[in-house]
Amino acid sequence: MRHLVLVLGDQLDRSSSAFDGFDAAQDAVWMAEVAEESTHIPSSKQRTVLFLSAMRHFAHDLRRDGIPLHHRQLDDPANQHSLAAELDAAITRLRPAGLVLTAPGDWRVLQALRGVARQHGLPLDLRDDRHFFSTVRDFADHASGRKQLRMEYFYRAMRQRHRILMDGDQPCGGQWNFDADNRQAFGRDGPGLLPPPTRVAPDATTEAVITLVAQRFAGHPGQARPFGWPVTRAQALQALDDFITHRLPHFGTWQDAMWAGEPWLYHAHLGAALNLKLLNPREVVARAEAAYRAGQAPLPAVEGFIRQILGWREYVRGIYWTMMPGYAEHNALDAQQPLPAFFWTGDTPMACLRDAIGQTLQHGYAHHIQRLMVTGLYTLLLGVQPQQVHAWYLGVYVDAVEWVELPNVLGMALFADGGVMASKPYAATGKYIQRMGNHCSGCRFDPAQSTGDKACPFTTLYWDFLGRHEARLAANPRMALQVKNLARLSADQRSAIAARADAIRAGALAT
Ligand SMILES: Cc1cc2nc3c(=O)[nH]c(=O)nc-3n(C[C@H](O)[C@H](O)[C@H](O)COP(=O)(O)OP(=O)(O)OC[C@H]3O[C@@H](n4cnc5c(N)ncnc54)[C@H](O)[C@@H]3O)c2cc1C
Ligand code: SF4
Known part of the structure; x- marks a missing residue:
């Protein structure tokens, strides 16, 4: 041979x-x-x-x-x-x-x-793996000599280099970023009638695997049924088609929105097909751009989607391969708390976490804002040891492969790399979750309260997080305003917050 x-x-x-x-x-x-x-x-x-x-x-x-x-x-x-x-x-x-x-x-x-x-x-x-627009060497060249890496600059260079969403040497529509038009919440009436996600009925091969996995890995998280993910290239192409036609036109507007009991919304659900290489990102991006040029999808939606693949996906891969193996060990905020047990069951009174974890265990899927601003935010604020959070994310999501999962968890969600990936921690109170969805209206906690029995754990832990890391965060110009607000709290409020945060960490609100 x-x-x-x-x-x-x-x-x-x-x-x-x-x-x-x-x-x-x-x-x-x-x-x-x-x-x-x-x-x-x-x-x-x-x-x-x-x-x-x-x-x-x-x-x-x-x-x-x-x-x-x-x-x-x-x-x-x-x-x-x-x-x-x-x-x-x-x-x-x-x-x-x-x-x-x-x-x-x-x-x-x-x-x-x-x-x-x-x-x-x-x-x-x-x-080299051709299922990326850039090589790791390209990323290293981009990174070399820069004091700070920022996805936005990398993304613009990728747009220019690969001539994507460009009119001549200008970005389509005259701007690189349409975030201001995107990222809305559904409002009181919710999302209305949603386009159904592509779910593929298991064939005999998949059925045999489901039985094998259910026996062999009985104690592993989540459930094997219902299973509906594309497992062949033909099925993945169908899923791509379905997304481009039915969900891409609304992707940008609702990309950050959440709604209880609605796991799929207007997302692509293509992460697993891309990461298993059933799809090539070039064809996905080309289809999205073609939809814009044919007038089938608005520019903000298409730009918002392409940014995820041409920007974030390539960027996190560059970070992973230029910084491993040391990257996996980072713990810049010295977080030592164990992962709460309810991450393996979804059994918690916190409605937003219950929903995000529940659908994760059921489908192996949660969308980006749930990963970043619900499960990720909670572990950041609670101070969970990054390597335990990493193991959870790598285990539970169908699209999880280490090159993409690790920088998103350690860098983006937990700020454990000290600012390589994100310029500041994504720290917020429960009011962010309240603004972006309807979970709080079905929850026993109140996102406006930081102390007392009804206090939302996110809000309590947010103030506790700022207090615990005050010196470090005050030195970050993008956090200075948030940290300054700590001064508005009285000494009594601060100690009540710290006491409730301690109780949360001790598991007082676990069920
Ligand atoms: C804490 C955390 C953990 C994550 N773990 C993973 C992971 O294990 N595997 C994974 O593929 N993505 C991961 N992501 C990124 C993103 O959340 C998922 O790619 C996305 O939710 C997959 O669903 P979708 O296909 O419906 O994506 P959409 O929201 O429809 O986005 C389209 C595509 O863009 C790409 N993309 C979007 N955001 C990112 C990002 N931040 N990094 C890399 N690619 C991105 C994906 O290929 C995705 O399929 C993680 C994000 C966070 C905050
Ligand atoms: S009140 Fe807090 S815990 Fe409850 S759903 Fe809202 S953000 Fe989540």
Whole structure:
């Protein structure tokens, strides 16, 4: 055998770089379903079903097309349950002259596979991942010499470089950012009739995986059914079509809005398909831009959406790969609190958290503002140890792969990187959640109160957070105003807030 081409669970695209020059007469593909990838942090049932089912569909297509394939299934009695052990066994058995791999999405996995190649004295041809607009080298060039990184500047450079939403050398509509037109709340009457999300009925392969996962990972978070995520490229393309036609035109207006019992709203639900490489971000962005140019979607909606993919998605990947492995260890605010137990059950009287965690455990999905300004905000204000928060997010979401999850959690939600990713902590009281949705009206707490029995825990913890980090935050020009407001509190108010915050941390409000 000339090359053993390694294909991981988030690399399910035949046009990926690992297949360049593939010759079925001399090369073969290697895939392995291993328990370690679901247990090194406890992966939710939805997430594991998604990865395994998508891998099995991809493997089926390879076989159908006559591609030599060595695919170890999870339920194979000979399975050694770690990528390294499985690869080691495959190399011993197949004796390839070299290994080929598209750069993986997880630093730990890269180290493990490199280690096996080294141990066998085999060359590992590590290739760029073309499922991004930029390479990690591009990001490093952009970052070099800058005192502070800011997504906005990176995004504008990406727009210019890739000629996206540009009219000549000017941004379409004469401005780079339409945030002021976007990000509204639904108002008293709520979202009205929502377009249904694309849900794919499980086929026999997915059904078999659901049964396997329900048995094998019975104690893991969440539930395997109902399962409706795209697991093939054809299904992912259908989901893309559906989003562009029915939800993109309203994406921007409602991108930050929340509504109790409505998990899907006007979001794309394409994160998992993008991260497993069933879709290429270029085609997603091109479809969105084409909808704008054809007059089918307004510019603020399309710009708001493209910014997420061309801007944030590329930016967080650059941060991850230029800063690992040290990035994972950051804890700039010295947060040491354990993750509350209700994150694994959703059993809490806080209506916003109950809803966000409940839908997360049910579907493996919550939209960005729920991740940032509900679950993320609560763990920031409570002072939960960042690595525990990271493990939760990496385990529960179907689109979670470390390169994207870690900077979003450590950097954006928790400010644990001390300001690499975000210029200030996203700290807010419960009034933000009240403004952006209707959860507070069905909650026993009051977001306007910081002390007393009805005090919203977010509001109490917000003031406590500012107080605990006053010196550090006062030095940040973007936080100075918020910190100044602390001076309006009397000494008695401050100590009442601190006492209630201590009670919350001690679990007094857990159920
Ligand atoms: C604490 C936290 C954890 C997160 N963890 C993940 C994760 O594990 N995997 C993941 O893909 N995204 C993650 N995100 C980013 C974002 O919340 C999800 O991409 C998004 O909610 C996925 O749903 P969607 O496809 O409906 O996205 P939409 O809101 O419709 O956005 C469209 C696409 O833009 C991209 N995108 C949007 N925001 C971001 C962002 N901040 N970073 C990177 N890409 C972005 C995604 O590919 C997404 O599919 C996280 C954000 C936060 C605040
Ligand atoms: S009152 Fe506080 S805890 Fe309750 S829903 Fe509103 S923000 Fe969440």
